[in-house]
Amino acid sequence: MILDSVDLELTGRCQLQCLHCYASSGPEGNHGTMDTASWSGVIDQAAALGARRVQFIGGEATTYPGFEPLLRQAVSTGLAVEVFSNLLHVREAWWELFALPGVKLATSYYSDQADEHDAVTARGGSHTRTRANIIEAVRRGIPIRAAIVEVVDGQRVERAREELHALGVRTVGVDWVRGVGRGATAPPQVSQLCGRCGQGKAAVGPNGDVWPCVIARWMRAGNVQRTPLAEIIAGNRWRTLVSTVPAPRHRKVCNPDCKPSQSDGSDCAPAETEACDPSYCEPDG
Numbered sequence: 001m002i003l004d005s006v007d008l009e010l011t012g013r014c015q016l017q018c019l020h021c022y023a024s025s026g027p028e029g030n031h032g033t034m035d036t037a038s039w040s041g042v043i044d045q046a047a048a049l050g051a052r053r054v055q056f057i058g059g060e061a062t063t064y065p066g067f068e069p070l071l072r073q074a075v076s077t078g079l080a081v082e083v084f085s086n087l088l089h090v091r092e093a094w095w096e097l098f099a100l101p102g103v104k105l106a107t108s109y110y111s112d113q114a115d116e117h118d119a120v121t122a123r124g125g126s127h128t129r130t131r132a133n134i135i136e137a138v139r140r141g142i143p144i145r146a147a148i149v150e151v152v153d154g155q156r157v158e159r160a161r162e163e164l165h166a167l168g169v170r171t172v173g174v175d176w177v178r179g180v181g182r183g184a185t186a187p188p189q190v191s192q193l194c195g196r197c198g199q200g201k202a203a204v205g206p207n208g209d210v211w212p213c214v215i216a217r218w219m220r221a222g223n224v225q226r227t228p229l230a231e232i233i234a235g236n237r238w239r240t241l242v243s244t245v246p247a248p249r250h251r252k253v254c255n256p257d258c259k260p261s262q263s264d265g266s267d268c269a270p271a272e273t274e275a276c277d278p279s280y281c282e283p284d285g
Contacts, residue, residue, distance in 0.1 A: 001233050004200035005053040006046040007214050008039060010064035012206050015088050017122040018108070020151050020183040022215055025059040032206025036066030038225060040073055042204055045229040047077045055106075057084040057214065059206075068097060075100050082106055087133035088126055095140060104143040107134065111156045112163040120151050131167075138168035145171035180215055188218050190245050198242035202233055212242050219244075 012029030014021075034042075046054065054074050061067055062085055074081045083098065084106045098105055107130060111117040117127035137144045146169050150157050157174055164172045177183040178192045197219075198212030208225035210232045211217050219241045222232035232238060 001198075001238070002200060003046060003049040003051045003202060003229075003233065005055070006042070006051050006201065007055045007057055007203040008042065008061075008070075009057050009059065009203060009205045009214055010034075010039065010061045010067065010070070011059040013063050014058055014060040014086065015063075015123065016060075016086055016126060018151075018182070019120055019122065020149060020177040020181070022178055022181040022183065023059060023217070024181045029059055030206070031064055032208075033225065034204075034206055034208050036069060038208065039066060039070050042224055042229060043070065043074055043077060043079070045224075047079060049230055049233075051079065053080045053082070055082040055084060060086055060088070062090075062094065068093075071097055071103070072100075075102055078102075080104075086121075086126070087130045087137075088123075089129070090133050090136070095136070095142075098137070098142045099140060104145070105137055106145045106147065109134070109146045109148055109160055109164060110151065112159040113156055116152075116156060117160075120149075120155075134164070134167055134169065144169055145173070147173045147175060150174065150176045178215055180217065188216075190216075193245050197245045198233075198238065202229070204229075210238075212238070212245065216241075216245075 009023065011031045012023060012025045013027070013031060014025040014029060015027060017026035043054065056067070056071065058064070061083060064070075071081060071083065079102070081103045082105070083103065087105070087107045097103065109117070109130065110120040111127070114127035117130075118124050121127075134144065134146070146164050148157055148160050148164075161172050161174065179185060180188045180192060193213060193216055197216050201213070203211045203214040204224055205211065205214075205217065208223040209217075210221045210224060210229065211219050212221070221238040221241055222235065224232070
């Protein structure tokens with residue numbers, strides 16, 4: 001398999017505890033067993049396999065102690081970088097990092113009303129802080145996209161989308177809760193996946209586990225702390241797992257809403273719904 005992009009879930013720790021979080025991350029989460037040197041090795045391996053893009057996610061990726069050197073390494077390696085952050089707290093030094101060539105931001109946003117947004121994140125004041133940092137990113141000219149997940153009935157999704165556009169966010173994706181993590185009401189099913197999992201992309205978790213997608217975390221193909229990434233994605237288990245993911249039933253020319261928009265529970269449209277032809281999709285990251 002030719003690797004085009006890799007998602008690095010640096011940590012399970014997050015200041016928020018979103019109702020639908022696919023990773024079940026939160027303040028009690030941890031950074032796992034992958035140290036900075038281990039993550040650095042994965043970045044080098046991904047680049048050697050031809051990857052062009054890397055996404056740093058969590059949890060909250062910026063809480064990982066080695067976040068800054070890893071981001072700088074990815075940039076110096078020539079990878080396009082996306083940092084998916086809740087934008088709850090941004091250190092001044094990080095704005096300089098986010099302004100590096102090839103770096104983009106992504107975030108989650110749930111409502112134009114603070115109380116509704118905060119009810120989803122389970123943290124008061126999160127809407128105000130995230131919104132302020134979205135505005136700051138736009139002001140600084142840092143590319144940023146946003147993902148809205150429809151978590152509760154009657155959620156002001158369209159108003160949130162309108163507000164984000166008004167704030168200067170050009171790309172806004174909308175998704176719904178996946179049946180994984182805190183959003184699960186039953187054992188996870190491949191029907192919750194987009195149909196493109198493992199096709200040119202891979203994900204690595206805080207303990208080194210490798211999955212075809214961060215959403216498909218029950219589909220463990222191997223562990224980079226014991227086996228090189230190249231061997232894992234070339235192995236029989238990887239091929240078997242990827243083959244179980246159903247292809248999208250329908251294809252259409254897509255708009256930005258169809259692009260992968262990972263958040264606290266968001267990715268491509270599930271396989272049982274109408275999906276786009278990936279060749280038309282704007283690249284993630």
